[in-house]
Amino acid sequence: MAGTSSNVHVHDIPYVILSTIFSLLTDIRTRNAVSLVCLKWHLLERATRKSITLRGNIRDLFLLPTCFRAVTNLDLSCLSPWGHPFLDSFPNPLLLAQLLRHAFPSVVSLIVYVRNPSTLNLLAPQWPNLQHVKLVRWHQRVPTTPIGSDFVALFEHCRMLSSLDVSNFYCWTEDLPPAFEAYPSLAASLSHLNILKHSSAEGFKSHELLAITSHCPNLRKLLATCVFDHRFIGFVGDQTLLALASNCPSLSLLHLVDASSPSNLRPDPNDEGYTSENASISHATLGDVFAGLPLLEELVLDICHNVRDAWPALESLNSRCPRLKSLKLGQFHGICRGVDSRPDGVALCQGLESLSIKNCADLTDTALVAISLGCPRLAKFEVRGCKRITATGMRRLTHVLRKTLVDVRVSCCKSLNAVSSLQALEPIRDTIERLHIDCVWASVEQSEAQTSDSYQTSTKKKCKYYRIDQNDNLMISSRTWTKLQYLSLWIAVGDLLTPLCLAGLDDCPALEGIQIKIEGDCRDQPRPFDAFGLSSLACYPRLSRMNLDCSGVIGYALTAPTGHADLSLWERFFLNGIENLHLDELNYWPAQDMDVNQRSLFLPAAGLLGQCGSLRKLFIHGTANEHFMMFLLRIPTLRDVQLREDYYPAPENDTSTEMRVDSCCRFEDALNSRSRQQVAD
Numbered sequence: 001m002a003g004t005s006s007n008v009h010v011h012d013i014p015y016v017i018l019s020t021i022f023s024l025l026t027d028i029r030t031r032n033a034v035s036l037v038c039l040k041w042h043l044l045e046r047a048t049r050k051s052i053t054l055r056g057n058i059r060d061l062f063l064l065p066t067c068f069r070a071v072t073n074l075d076l077s078c079l080s081p082w083g084h085p086f087l088d089s090f091p092n093p094l095l096l097a098q099l100l101r102h103a104f105p106s107v108v109s110l111i112v113y114v115r116n117p118s119t120l121n122l123l124a125p126q127w128p129n130l131q132h133v134k135l136v137r138w139h140q141r142v143p144t145t146p147i148g149s150d151f152v153a154l155f156e157h158c159r160m161l162s163s164l165d166v167s168n169f170y171c172w173t174e175d176l177p178p179a180f181e182a183y184p185s186l187a188a189s190l191s192h193l194n195i196l197k198h199s200s201a202e203g204f205k206s207h208e209l210l211a212i213t214s215h216c217p218n219l220r221k222l223l224a225t226c227v228f229d230h231r232f233i234g235f236v237g238d239q240t241l242l243a244l245a246s247n248c249p250s251l252s253l254l255h256l257v258d259a260s261s262p263s264n265l266r267p268d269p270n271d272e273g274y275t276s277e278n279a280s281i282s283h284a285t286l287g288d289v290f291a292g293l294p295l296l297e298e299l300v301l302d303i304c305h306n307v308r309d310a311w312p313a314l315e316s317l318n319s320r321c322p323r324l325k326s327l328k329l330g331q332f333h334g335i336c337r338g339v340d341s342r343p344d345g346v347a348l349c350q351g352l353e354s355l356s357i358k359n360c361a362d363l364t365d366t367a368l369v370a371i372s373l374g375c376p377r378l379a380k381f382e383v384r385g386c387k388r389i390t391a392t393g394m395r396r397l398t399h400v401l402r403k404t405l406v407d408v409r410v411s412c413c414k415s416l417n418a419v420s421s422l423q424a425l426e427p428i429r430d431t432i433e434r435l436h437i438d439c440v441w442a443s444v445e446q447s448e449a450q451t452s453d454s455y456q457t458s459t460k461k462k463c464k465y466y467r468i469d470q471n472d473n474l475m476i477s478s479r480t481w482t483k484l485q486y487l488s489l490w491i492a493v494g495d496l497l498t499p500l501c502l503a504g505l506d507d508c509p510a511l512e513g514i515q516i517k518i519e520g521d522c523r524d525q526p527r528p529f530d531a532f533g534l535s536s537l538a539c540y541p542r543l544s545r546m547n548l549d550c551s552g553v554i555g556y557a558l559t560a561p562t563g564h565a566d567l568s569l570w571e572r573f574f575l576n577g578i579e580n581l582h583l584d585e586l587n588y589w590p591a592q593d594m595d596v597n598q599r600s601l602f603l604p605a606a607g608l609l610g611q612c613g614s615l616r617k618l619f620i621h622g623t624a625n626e627h628f629m630m631f632l633l634r635i636p637t638l639r640d641v642q643l644r645e646d647y648y649p650a651p652e653n654d655t656s657t658e659m660r661v662d663s664c665c666r667f668e669d670a671l672n673s674r675s676r677q678q679v680a681d
Contacts, residue, residue, distance in 0.1 A: 011040065023048040046070070052104075053078055055640060057668055058086045058096065066103045073109040076100075076123075077136045081664040082644045085115040087122050089661070094122060101126035108132065114169065116142055117149050124157040132192075133158070134165035138650040141171050148179035155183040163192035167223065170648055173197075173204050180215035187215040196257060197225040203259030205234025213247035220295075222248060223255035228303050230280045237280035245292030252297045252323070258304035261330060266412055266519065267385045273361025275331060279305035286313035287320070296321040302330030302358065309334040311345030318348045328356035328382075335360055338367035343374030350375060356382040356409075365393025372400035382409035382436075390415045394424035402427045406483075409436035411490060417441065422504045429481055436488035441499050480507045487511055493520030493553050493570075497533030506539055513545040518574065519552030522591070527565040528573035535577030544584040550574055550591045551621070551647065557593030557600060567591045572604035579611035586615060590622040599647065600624060606631040613637070621646055626663040633670055641671060 013021075022044050025031050035045040051073035056063055057080045079086045087093040100123070101107075109132035114120055124130070133154060141150075150171055154161070166176075176195065180187040193216060195204065203225040204212070213219065226236040236256070245251075267273070281303070290296070290313070299321070310332045317324055327349065329335060335357065336345035346355070347370040355371070355378055357363060363386040372378070378401050383389060394416065398405060405428050410421045417440040425432060487508070491497060497516070514537065537543060553570065560566040570591060588609070592599045599622035601609075609618065610631035617640045618632065624643060632641060643664070645651060 019044060019048055023050070051075075051109075055642070056080060057665060058090065059665070061096075061099065064099060064103055068104065070106055071104050072106050073132075074104050074107045075111040077111045077113045077134075078642065078644075079113070080642060080668060081661050082642055083113060083115065083139060083650060084661060085119055086113075087119055088116075093118075097122040097126050110134070111136065113137060114150065115139060117145060117153065120150070120153040124153045128157055129160055130154075130158040131160055132163040132165075133161060135169040137169045137171070138646050138648050139170065139652060140649050141175075147172070148175045148182070150175060151179040152182075155179060155186050159186055160189075161186055162189055164190060165192075165194040167194045167196040167198050168646075173202055173208055177208055177211040177215070180212060184215060188218060190216045191218060192221040193219055194221075194223040195225065196223045196255065197259070201259055203227040205232075206236050206240040207234060209236065210240060210243050210247070213244050217247055218250060219248045220250055221253040222251055223253070223257075223300075225257050225259050225261075228258045228279050228281075228305050229260075229277065230305075231277065235280065238282055238285040241281065241285055241289050242292070245289045249292060250295055251293050252295050254293065254296060254298070255300040257300065257302040258330075260304050261302045267359060273359055273385065273387050274333070275304070275306050277305050279303045279307050279331070281307055283310065283313040286310070287316045290316055290320040294321060295323060297323045298326040299324060300328040300356075301332070302328065304331050307332045311335055311337055314346040315344065315348050317346070318350060322351065324349060325351055326354040326380075327352055328354075328358070329360070330358040331360075332357075333361050335363070336367040336370055338364060338370040341366050341369040341373065343370045347371045347374030351377065353377050354380040354407075356380075357384070357386060358382075359385040361386075362388065364388050365390055365396070368393040368397045369400070372397040376401070377404055379404050380407035381405060383411075383413060384409070385412040387414045389413055391420040391424040394421070395427065398425055399427040402431065406432055407434040408432060409488070411436060411438050413438075418500070418503045426479075429479060431483055432481065433483050434486045434488075435484060436490075439489050439491035439495060439497065439500060441495065441503075479504060480509065481505065481511075483510055484508045485510050486513045486515075488515045488517070490517045490519065493518055493522045494525045494528070496530065498536050500533075501536055501539055508540050510542060511540045512542050513547075514540075514543060515547040515549065517549045517552065520554075522553055522555040522567075522570050523560075523564060525565075528570060530573075531576035532574045533577065534575065535580040538580045543581065546581070546583055546585075547587045547589075548574070549587075549589040551589040551599065553591035554594055555591050557596060557598045567593065567600075568602035568604050571602050572608070575605050575608040578608055579613070581612070582614045583612060584614060585617040586612070587619045587621065590620070597649065597651065598623075599645075601628055603628055610634040616640065618642075619644060623651070626660075626667060629663075629667045630670070633674070638671065641667070 022034070025034065031045055031049065035042045046067045047070050049068055049071060052065075052068055052071050053075035055078055076086070087096055090096045107127050108129055110123070110127065110130055111134040112119065112123060113136045115137060135150075193212070195212070197203065205227055209224060209226060213222070227234060228236050230237065310329075311334050314335055317327070327346070329346070334345070336343075336347045338344070338347075347367075352375045355375060363383070368389060381397070381401070394410065398408070408425060408428070410416050416424070416438075418437050419441075421437045425435070487505070489497075489500070550571075555567040555570055556564060557567050567590075586609075590599045590601055590605070601620055601622060601624035606624065606628035612635055614637055615635050616637050618638065619642050621644050623645060629641075632638060
């Protein structure tokens, strides 16, 4: 075949096709790099960008971009200073709102921090065609404002609204029903409503939930925090569930979560797994609810109170909700009997692609095998607080599902520590992409002794796969987790992270992100001396993003009693060695002193973070002194820093330990003035 030559250049591609190619780019840094190639690509990138998150201080109006006129999704919740009413801080707030509309005229989706109703009073009229709105507020609701006043401006001016998310917006549960009642046509047009209350421990009572669903009959997605405890007035029971299914028959997604569930307290490993009270929900009611929602694709029922012998009701899911792909059950018992490993109960839901089982006291290894045989499409599987399952059952499940399973979470399971969990995941080691385990380094329970013995026997024959440590614990030898991209870990305060690599996770060439959740009361712990072990994560060559969550650590923020360490010493313990990691982005949640509602960055933490030479983004979910923040200016590549008090209740007034508005502005000015260092994009 004769060779041919062509002088066709990428610029010869028709504009429409090139625009389509650019519109498929989702990574922000990739888009920024593309926009620097030439003027044509710069204009194309700006013309095809559909979403943007504004950062920086709104006082710097000359930095407000005006070239993203095609943007439809606008996020204003991260403007600096975080949590402050940014419009009120401007001399002419109406002018600022109009400038935002002029810069982004095509917005149909908006995320905004609403400290008080005046923010929406000014912004809502600027974009009357808004379809999707997410409100954010971690500060307390102003008690003097009338019921429902937070939503009046939004409902009055944005009549095309179809999606409302208030999951991170603190308000009273009685605020929403009268607002929907006052605007019935808007309520009827809503198709997506998220009223999960992450910002508080309050849940919607039965009459409030029924009032909301009666005003919103066309909902396709509903997420709500409820009260399932029958000891409380307005609890959700049989009648409420039946009425909900009748009010919103078109639901494809239904999340009902008890108000005590978001606290995410770890169960006692020694209890049986049953709560003291049973939920007032019958099997017949569950079957009728499933029959009334035939379009369901995703269902979450996190009841937090016993629903016993649930397998007959769950067997009807497959026939009554044939589209169901994702299921999460909390405090449901008897979901699968697994007699002779035959599928029954939830194992008959053949179309499931995601299954989460939380606090199921009688889930056994045979039930896991039955689930793996009955649900062959599972790509995501989570077990939490299931005391009777062992590594044997999990290994059999992963072996059967080795062609589909890519996301696994194992937590609070008595017989599954870090080593045994990794043993159980051996069949999917080459395919798993996301993983959560508990960093419990103690030896497995006696129920696993026989399994461990069998593994040890095979170890003597094939030592390249396994080895025994000096304490006779089974340790997986170095094996490659080829596709693992995200790792989530839980670890108790006072324990070390160092054994993680020895447990078998030392070779993860594709790992890019890690989340570490540390929990416990350090007031009862001895003074820390060794480092927590972050430097051991340097064995992951592509690790660039980390969430280090110490918000579950409770200690003394101020003066500690004699013989006890305050939180500054614990922060030094947690962060020591972080300078050895090549992180690009870090989210850090400081430990807390619950007595004074304080989560602050202390001097040792500021000094250690200042040694992270590759950081570009640093988000501290707490507060800090201004002079501590100045340590961060030592990081040559730092582009984006923000303090976010995104926990409830966020402090209302400035104290000596917080970054005030003026302090924040001075720090941002110092950060932005380092132009001479030529920070790479």
